[in-house]
Amino acid sequence: MAPAGRLLALLARPQSPARAGAMAQPSCFALELPGCSLAHFAVGTAGAAAPAPAPDPRAAALLGPPGRSYALCVPVAPGRDCAARVRAARLLQRLLPQLRRGPLGRCQLRRMLRYCPGGGAGGLQRGVLLRDPDDSPDTRRALLALLDSCLEAPRPSLGEFVGDESHRLWQRPWELRGGREWRQVDPERVVPAPEPALHPVVPDLPSSGVFPHREAARAVLEVCTPFLPAARAVLELVDQCPGRLHRGLFPVIVVEGLDATGKTTVTRAVADALQAALLKSPPACVSQWRQTFDDEPAIVRRAFYSLGNYIVASEIAQASARAPVVVDRYWHSTAAYAIATEVSGAVQHLPPAHHPIYQWPKDLLRPDLVVLLTVSPEERLRRIQGRGPERTREEEELEANSVFRQKVEVSYERMENPGCHAVDASPSRERVLQAVLGLVRDRCPQLP
Numbered sequence: 001m002a003p004a005g006r007l008l009a010l011l012a013r014p015q016s017p018a019r020a021g022a023m024a025q026p027s028c029f030a031l032e033l034p035g036c037s038l039a040h041f042a043v044g045t046a047g048a049a050a051p052a053p054a055p056d057p058r059a060a061a062l063l064g065p066p067g068r069s070y071a072l073c074v075p076v077a078p079g080r081d082c083a084a085r086v087r088a089a090r091l092l093q094r095l096l097p098q099l100r101r102g103p104l105g106r107c108q109l110r111r112m113l114r115y116c117p118g119g120g121a122g123g124l125q126r127g128v129l130l131r132d133p134d135d136s137p138d139t140r141r142a143l144l145a146l147l148d149s150c151l152e153a154p155r156p157s158l159g160e161f162v163g164d165e166s167h168r169l170w171q172r173p174w175e176l177r178g179g180r181e182w183r184q185v186d187p188e189r190v191v192p193a194p195e196p197a198l199h200p201v202v203p204d205l206p207s208s209g210v211f212p213h214r215e216a217a218r219a220v221l222e223v224c225t226p227f228l229p230a231a232r233a234v235l236e237l238v239d240q241c242p243g244r245l246h247r248g249l250f251p252v253i254v255v256e257g258l259d260a261t262g263k264t265t266v267t268r269a270v271a272d273a274l275q276a277a278l279l280k281s282p283p284a285c286v287s288q289w290r291q292t293f294d295d296e297p298a299i300v301r302r303a304f305y306s307l308g309n310y311i312v313a314s315e316i317a318q319a320s321a322r323a324p325v326v327v328d329r330y331w332h333s334t335a336a337y338a339i340a341t342e343v344s345g346a347v348q349h350l351p352p353a354h355h356p357i358y359q360w361p362k363d364l365l366r367p368d369l370v371v372l373l374t375v376s377p378e379e380r381l382r383r384i385q386g387r388g389p390e391r392t393r394e395e396e397e398l399e400a401n402s403v404f405r406q407k408v409e410v411s412y413e414r415m416e417n418p419g420c421h422a423v424d425a426s427p428s429r430e431r432v433l434q435a436v437l438g439l440v441r442d443r444c445p446q447l448p
């Protein structure tokens with residue numbers, strides 16, 4: 001490691017064009033700041049050529065001295081195949097708890113994404129920014145030891161942020177030389193970059209969480225079968241469901257909404273009133289594996305919920321031949337929660353209305369009506385508290401993170417073909433029931 005004085009002298013030396021050209025491909029990263037805003041930066045040749053606009057002071061405080069920041073990232077789709085994607089997602093999931101232990105435990109962590117500035121899903125990397133307020137050498141040692149423990153591909157990348165005496169910001173990537181020794185390579189200039197038109201994760205969503213058809217989700221569980229027996233069990237159930245479904249003539253009504261908005265209460269009451277079959281997604285036949293998949297990385301968890309919807313579709317097709325069908329959650333839940341989780345930042349960073357990500361999958365049985373129950377955050381909290389302690393991890397996040405809740409709600413509202421019909425679920429149970437039944441009568445002319 002170069003002494004600090006030599007390092008600063010090196011950083012302050014102007015880059016010759018040939019040297020700049022030899023640096024890594026230009027890339028960008030997005031950093032989630034307090035308050036859920038996103039700061040974007042260009043790294044490498046793009047940064048070196050640019051003048052130095054002043055960064056957001058909150059971002060500068062996260063990246064520059066005093067203290068030291070590190071970027072630890074894993075490519076999302078290293079081999080471009082599904083197996084490599086799942087390996088990469090599991091690696092990141094395994095690394096995250098290790099970043100909260102030992103000497104790394106004192107670092108602040110922030111979610112970061114690396115991406116190619118031209119858009120597209122290629123080159124996307126997920127990771128974290130670790131901010132060591134004490135700039136301790138133990139932090140660097142612990143991070144390099146962590147990299148050493150990642151022997152199989154894909155291997156994470158590590159970069160270190162440094163400021164120079166002219167207050168410019170640089171990133172120095174660490175590289176393994178000769179397969180044995182970690183060395184820092186040429187510093188790359190880091191400058192603020194404009195926000196891209198579309199959040200950088202969106203082009204990747206159809207492969208990583210909002211699967212546009214059954215086969216895309218199926219492929220994910222298929223590569224999980226060697227280490228996750230539940231994946232084989234779910235695939236066997238999915239494969240028993242016919243690809244082309246013939247639904248009955250009775251109406252199919254889906255009820256959606258955040259947790260504790262009253263879906264269970266409303267679906268039971270509507271099913272009673274219409275003498276309808278009551279189904280839910282994920283269906284009972286896969287619920288024994290739900291916790292197993294909830295503990296897996298997002299790509300695997302979403303594939304499970306997505307395939308659960310295809311299994312429910314087959315139940316809907318059969319039941320709708322005999323009676324109306326009411327369904328508690330369906331594809332809109334899977335998509336809205338996935339979009340809200342993957343798209344970092346605040347509501348304004350969601351893909352715009354009418355983006356293809358909000359379109360119903362072409363191969364999934366469509367309901368006649370989707371009702372979205374909405375209640376104020378305060379009333380929702382009252383209902384959660386009144387219900388007792390059992391919650392999923394994401395529900396806890398919902399409570400803690402009102403931005404996440406807003407992103408789920410807005411994603412629900414943007415869903416298309418079919419879209420959601422919002423119903424205010426704050427009034428009494430009876431009034432909410434009547435509002436939903438009114439919608440059913442208006443929108444489902446085939447109701448006997």
Ligand SMILES: Nc1ncnc2c1ncn2[C@@H]1O[C@H](COP(=O)(O)OP(=O)(O)O)[C@@H](O)[C@H]1O
Nearest residue numbers: 259260261262263264265383387427428429432
């Ligand atoms: N309209 C309503 N007014 C008051 N409380 C309600 C109403 N609807 C549901 N609840 C109560 O709120 C809690 C959450 O409702 P639930 O139907 O379980 O929601 P979800 O299925 O959406 O999680 C339950 O305790 C339920 O009895």
Ligand SMILES: Nc1ccn([C@H]2C[C@H](O)[C@@H](COP(=O)(O)OP(=O)(O)O)O2)c(=O)n1
Nearest residue numbers: 259260281282305329330333334337392394
């Ligand atoms: N069809 C579905 C159903 C649930 N999910 C996911 C979305 C959230 O992470 C959880 C919420 O489901 P949960 O059953 O806990 O919520 P409720 O209790 O029904 O309100 O499951 C899904 O992705 N797709």
